[in-house]
Amino acid sequence: MDILALDLGTSSVRGLVLDADAVPRPGALARRKVHLVTGDDGSGVLDGPGYLACLMECLDELAAGGHLRDVELVATSAQWHSVLPLSADGAPLGPVLTWMDTRPEALPGAAAPVDPDAFHERTGAWWHRCYWTMRLPWLREHCGTPVARFGGLVEYALGVLLDDAPMSVSMASGTGLLDLRLLEWDPEACELAGVRPEDLPALAPQRWRGRLRVEHAQRWPQLADARWAAPVGDGAASNVGSGCVDPSRAAVTVGTSAAVRLLQAVPAGAELPPLPEELWRYRVDHEHVVTGAAYSSGGNLFAWAARELRLPSGAELEAALARAGAHPTLRANPRLGGDRPPGVTPAGSGELRGLSFGTTAVDILAVLMTGMCGLIARDLALLEAGVGRPAEVVLGGGAMAASAWWRAAFVDALAPRPVRHQRNPEIGATGAALVALGRIAEAAHVGGIVRTDDRDEPNTVAARPPR
Template sequence: MDILALDLGTSSVRGLVLDADAVPRPGALARRRVHLVTGDDGTGTLDGPAYLACLVECLDELAAGGHLRDVDLVATSAQWHSVLPLAADGTPSGPVLTWLDTRPEPLAGAVGPADPADFHRRTGTWWHRCYWSVRLPWLREHGARNARFTGLAEYVLGALLGEVPMSMSMASGTGLLDLRRLDWDPEACELAGVRPEELLRLAPDGWHGRLNAEYARRWPGLAGARWAPPVGDGAAASVGSGCVDPTRAAVTVGTSAAVRMMQAVPAGAEPPPLPEQLWRYRVDHNHVVTGAAYSSGGNLFAWANRELRLPEGAALEEALRRTAGSVRANPRLGGDRPPGTAPAGSGELRGLSFGTTAVDVLAGLMQGLCRLVADDLALLEGGVGEPMAVVLGGGALTASPWWRAAFADVLAPREVRWQRNPEIGASGAALVALGRLPEAAHIGGIGRTDETASHA
C-alpha cells in the first residue's frame, strides 16, 4: 500500500508518494510554485482557482509517471487560517486570505469576547486578525457582504471530492472551534457574524472521502483511494519531526517558523492550562498542539537573497561562519502572528556600520528569529515544568547548516537535534491519517545538527 501525501503550502503545492511506513518513495514528487500576492499594506493572498490548477498539475505529473497505481490512502498537510469567500454558485468571489495577510482588523464599534481569558481557554485563540472572528466581518465590509466562506484546503479538496467537511485540525485554525467539545463555539461564531449551521460541517472521527467521478476517470489509480481529513501544516510538521509528547518541542522553519509541543487530549477532556501568550489547535480528535508562530522564516533568506548581494552555496555558509554577530535585528518583516498585532513592515536593523556586509545583515535576521523561538520555548517549558529536547526541521534549516548551529547555540544547554527528512509535513500527515501518531516518537532521520541530509 502506498500513501499519496499532499502539501498545500503558501509558496508551493506538492504531491509525493510514500510507502506504508510514511517514507517518501524516490522520484515520486511533483511540485508547483504558487504566486503569493503581497504588499506593503499587509496583503497576503492567493488565487483559489490557480492554486487548484497547480494541485491538479501535480497529480497529473504523478499519474503520468506511474506513481499512483498502488495508492490506497491520501493524506493532506494544509496551511492553517486561510479563508476564501464564495459566491452563491460556489465559485470564489475574491482571493484567498492567507495567514500572512495582516490587513483585517475589528470593525469600528465591534466588541470582543465577554471574557477574553475564557475565550482563549476554550478556543486556544484570541480575537485577532488571523482568525475568522475578525476576518469574516472585515471581508464583508470589503466587498464579500453576501459571501459564504470556506478554507483553502476545503475549497481545493471539495473540487476533487465533492463537498467535504472541515477536519477538527483545520477548524481549530479558524479560531471558531471549542477545543474540548469539538464543536463550533457560539460566542466565536457570533463575533464572526455567522451561525454554526452556516459553517462547514465538522468531520466525524474516522471520516474518509473519495474522488468524484470526473477525477476518478482522470486518475484511475486514485479511484478507490480513501482521502483522510486534512491536518494543519504545523501539526503535521510536529508529527513528522517526531515531537508527539511534552518531552520534545519541534522548531520548524519553512516559509515561516514556529515552535510547538503536542499533548494527548481526547475529545471531551479539559485541555491543560494554556499560557496567555501561546495558541493551541487540534491535531485530530485526540491530540492538541500548543505553541507560537512567526511570519518570518525562510522568507528572511528569500528577501535577503533577492535584495542583497549574497554569496551562493558553500561560499555563503563560509561567510556566515565568519560573521562577527554585530547586527541585531527584529525579524518581523511580515508583522506579527497572534497574539501580537505589529503590522507588516515592523522589521528593524541595529548596529550597522560602514563595515557591515550583506551577510552580516542576513545573520542578524536569522539570529533574531532564533531568539524569538527561545523565548517562546521557555513559555512552553513553563507549562510542563521541565526543559524539553528540541528537534529542528523544515526546508530552510535543511538548506543552512549555519542556521541549525545558530539555533543550537541559542537553545543551549537543551539537547538540540535535526530531522533530516525534508518532507516532515507530508510524513506527519500520513502518520496521522494512518492512526499511527504515537509511533512518530521513534521516527527515523533525527540526528546531530551538523549532519547532512545524505547521512539520513
C-alpha cells in the same frame, strides 16, 4: 498499500507517494511553486483556482509517472488560517487570505469577547486579525459581492475534487471558532464572526473518509477507490513528521515562516491543560492538541536577504556566515511580515540598528537569523513552563535543511537543551500520513533525526519507523 500525501503550502503545492510505513517512495514527488501576492498594505493572498490547478498538475505528473497505481489512502497537510469568500455554488468571490495577510481589522463598533481569558482557553485563539472572528466581517465589508459562505483553501480545493468535503477538526481549530474540548463551533466566536454554526462547514467525524468525484476519478483512475483522510493543519503535521509527539520533544520548524510547538494527547471531551496567555493551541485530530507560537518570518527572511542584499549562495554563503563572527553593536527586529497572534505589529516593522561602514551584507543576514533564534528561544521557555519540564528540540523544515550555520545558531540560542535536526524535507506530508494512519505515537521513532552538524544532503527516504 501506498499513501498519497499532499502538502498545500504557502510557497508551493507538493504531492508525494509513501509506502505503508509512511516512508517516501524514491522519485515519487511532484511540486509546483505558487505565487503569494504581498503588498505594502499588509496583503498576503493566493489565487484559489490557480492554486487548485497546480494541485491537479501534481496529480497528473504522479499519475503519468505510474506512481499512483497502489495508492489506497490520501492524506493532506494544509496551511492553517486561510479563508476565501464563496458563492452558493462554491465559486471563489475573491482571493485566498493567507496567514500572512495582516489587513483584517475589527469593524467600527464591533464587540470583543466578554471574557478574553476564557475565550482563549476554549478556542486556543484570540480575537485577532489572523482568525475568522475578525476576518469574516472584514471580508464581507470588502468583498463587493454578497458572500454565501466561507471556506479555507483546503476546503475549497477538496470541495471541487471530492464528493463531500467537511472541515476537519484540525483545520477548524485554526479558524479560532472551535471549542477545542467539545469539538463544536463556539457560540461566542461565531457571534463575533457574524455567522451561525449551521452556516459554517460541517465538521468531519473521527475516521472520516472521502472519495473523488466521478469526473475526477475518470481523470485519475488510479485514485478511483482511494479513501481521502481529513486534512491536518500544517503545523500539527510538521510536529508529527519531526517525531515530536509528546511534551519531551519540541519541534522548531522553519519553512516559509517559523514556529515552535509541543504536542500532547488530549482526547475530545477531556479537560484541556492550562494555556499560557502568549501561546495558541489547535487540534491535531480528535485525540491530540498542539500548543505553540508562530512567526511571519522564517525562510522568507532568508530569501529576502539573499535577493535584496545580493548574497552568495550555497557553500560560499555558509563559509561567509562562519567567518562573520559576532557584532556587538548590530541589532535587528526580524518582524518584516508583522506579528502572528497574539501580536498586532503590522507588516513592515522590521528594523536594523547599529550599522557601521564595516557592516557587510552577510552581517545583516546573520543578525536577522539570530534574531529569529532569540524569539523562538523565548517562546520555547513558555512552552516548557506549561508542561513543567525541559524539552529536547528537533529542527525541521526547508530552511533548516538549507543552512548548517542557522542550525548551529539555534543550538547556541537554545542551550543547554539537546538540539537535533530532522533531515527529511517532507515532514508535513509524512506527518499527515502518520495522522491518517492513526500512528501518531509511533512517529517518536521516525527516521531522519540526526545531529545538527550533519552536513550531508537532506534525505528523501527516512529510515522506517517500527510497526
